[in-house]
Amino acid sequence: MPFSDKIKISGLFAYICFVAASFILNFNPGKLIGINFYSFSIEMLKLLPCAFILIGLFEVWVKRKTVEKHLGTESGFRGYLWTILLAGTTVGGLYVAFPIAYSLHSKGAKLSIIFTYIGASAICRVPMTIFEASFMGITFSIIRLLASVPLVIAISVVLGNYLTKRKYKVLPGK
Amino acid sequence: MYYLYILTILALLISVFKSPDKTSKAVKIALKKFINILPAFLSMLILVSIILFLIPDEIILKYLGDKNKFVGITLASFFGSITLMPGFIAYPLCGILLKKGVTYMVLSAFSTTLMMVGILTYPIEKAYFGTRVTILRNIFSFFIAIVVALMTGIFFGEIW
Numbered sequence: 526m527p528f529s530d531k532i533k534i535s536g537l538f539a540y541i542c543f544v545a546a547s548f549i550l551n552f553n554p555g556k557l558i559g560i561n562f563y564s565f566s567i568e569m570l571k572l573l574p575c576a577f578i579l580i581g582l583f584e585v586w587v588k589r590k591t592v593e594k595h596l597g598t599e600s601g602f603r604g605y606l607w608t609i610l611l612a613g614t615t616v617g618g619l620y621v622a623f624p625i626a627y628s629l630h631s632k633g634a635k636l637s638i639i640f641t642y643i644g645a646s647a648i649c650r651v652p653m654t655i656f657e658a659s660f661m662g663i664t665f666s667i668i669r670l671l672a673s674v675p676l677v678i679a680i681s682v683v684l685g686n687y688l689t690k691r692k693y694k695v696l697p698g699k
Numbered sequence: 700m701y702y703l704y705i706l707t708i709l710a711l712l713i714s715v716f717k718s719p720d721k722t723s724k725a726v727k728i729a730l731k732k733f734i735n736i737l738p739a740f741l742s743m744l745i746l747v748s749i750i751l752f753l754i755p756d757e758i759i760l761k762y763l764g765d766k767n768k769f770v771g772i773t774l775a776s777f778f779g780s781i782t783l784m785p786g787f788i789a790y791p792l793c794g795i796l797l798k799k800g801v802t803y804m805v806l807s808a809f810s811t812t813l814m815m816v817g818i819l820t821y822p823i824e825k826a827y828f829g830t831r832v833t834i835l836r837n838i839f840s841f842f843i844a845i846v847v848a849l850m851t852g853i854f855f856g857e858i859w
Binding site: 533536537540554557558559561562565566568569572573574575576577578579580581582584585586616618619620623624626627640643644647648650652653656657659660661665668669672673676677680684688693695 | 703704706707710711714721722724725726727728729730732733736738740741742743744745747748749751752783785786787790791793794797803806807810811814815817820823824827828829831832835836839840842843846847850851854855
């Protein structure tokens, strides 16, 4: 077992012991940490199984050619448009966007597209934006979208081109 | 959230109808991918549980209302970067702050870094895209958030 794994496992063990001991000894900070862990785990478990099943179906059914054509190196401006629409329907947060972006890339979507996808799924999710508008006002949401979407695309293109030139490869097999 | 369940069930049903073999393959891929990334999720959950304890909502409420706007923006983007909360917690919090007189500009910095910059999601992002890309993407996202906040400030006339 590599050294870094040993550290991780002892860290996990220490964390579990700490939280368990806090509940037994009624130590409030430790209990709060345990409750935070629990409520966030539940939040994620509501989303992740569906997200991964959809990723599985995507990998089995969608042809590499289709993704390459619409989101690959030959795709133009429309590719970004598709990506932002796709991102708008994503649920959860960055932690759901990463595995989806990874699958898109392994099927042939280019780097600038997947960075756009990650950025857009952080800021353009439709349910989230509606929620935001109801608390902050529609003007706030519109300004935020108008200011951030072009920036996200521009930065993604810069980052994608830079990494492509450096022959960056995404790690296989996750 | 329910539309996700409905969509998943529909997609699975259509898939089973068209080819049970491919469907079982898809479920196997889903399971394998999920298990592979589980350790990274566990690391993130541990980080989140500790950070949210150290920085509760009251602290964020207290510091974002700073009189100096640029101190406000700096603190807002700092808190937004190092914490993680779902939208249904973040926006009501922003709504409260807005009523308390915190500027749109500061709240824009807070909510945009909250959504785009993920220091707590680092374990997951690294597992998929490697350390360098993770750091670069987060730095760029941070700058996007600052620019968006300044533009919000200009629009709402809060800068001058």
